[in-house]
Amino acid sequence: MTKEFTRQSGRKPDEIRPISAKVGIIPNADGSAMFQSGKTIAIAAVYGPKEHHPRNQRNPARGTLRCTYNMMSFSVTDRIRPGPNRRSTEISKIIEWALEPIVMLDKYPGLVVDVHIQMTQADAGTRCAGINAAAMALAHAGIPMKDLVSSIAAGKLDKTIVLDLDKYEDSEFEEGEGSTDIPITFTSDGKLTHIQVDGHITTEQLKQAMKMAREASKKIYEVQKQALKDSLGGGK
Ligand code: ADP
Secondary structure, eight states, X not given: OOOOOOOTTOOXXXXXXOEEEEEOOOTTSSEEEEEEETTEEEEEEEEEXXXXXXXXXXXXXXXXXXXXXXXXXXXXXXXXXXXXXXXXXXHHHHHHHHHGGGBOGGGSTTEEEEEEEEXXXXXXXXXXXXXXXXXXXXXXXXXXXXXXXXXEEEEEETTEEEESOXXXXXXXXXXXXXXXXXXXXXXXXXXXXXXXXXXXXXXXXXXXXXXXXXXXXXXXXXXXHHHHHHHTTOOO
């Protein structure tokens, strides 16, 4: 375990923010879900499988997963200029890569499954919350999947490995040792579908970060699974 370290939020190094999830929040979508982690809120809506336009992007051998990530203008204190930008384009791709290993796209040759991910509030960890919401929305849409995925960021505050940095922590340690951010996505049986390492970290620290994130992903999975059960009216 990591050494004694005080976080501004009072959380322990391996303590994630309070999480909640809800499935079936957008009646017009084929599948939808919300995932909240602290003050970060993601909603995801799935449309499809449907005809793939533009046609020249069709893959005749398998379906295409098309994710679109967006932070709403008032998701942060300073209004964000609406429309896609470099960051949102990159995160959209990353979300696709994190989800593709679990979605059975071979069932839909030539078609597209559209996943729209909107951040209504952004307090760091948005790509992870977006992935968590999108995985639930895909399951809710009835898209065949091998598993769910659960995503969480590890990071380094000064020299301590912690989970789930909020925006305050992210900004406070932006310079120097503390700037490492490691979003990681796991299947329910602990297989990795996505990892990014932004900053410096030793091999040992990375191993520790992955171990902590893998444990936390199990808690996230339970919340996602329960939300899906609740949407079926199944309860516990
Ligand atoms: P993630 O949200 O996945 O952690 P980043 O590290 O890029 O991705 O962003 C961290 C946080 O910084 C976001 O969750 C958000 O709170 C804030 N942020 C990102 N882009 C902007 C922006 N253009 N304006 C204001 N805040 C932003």
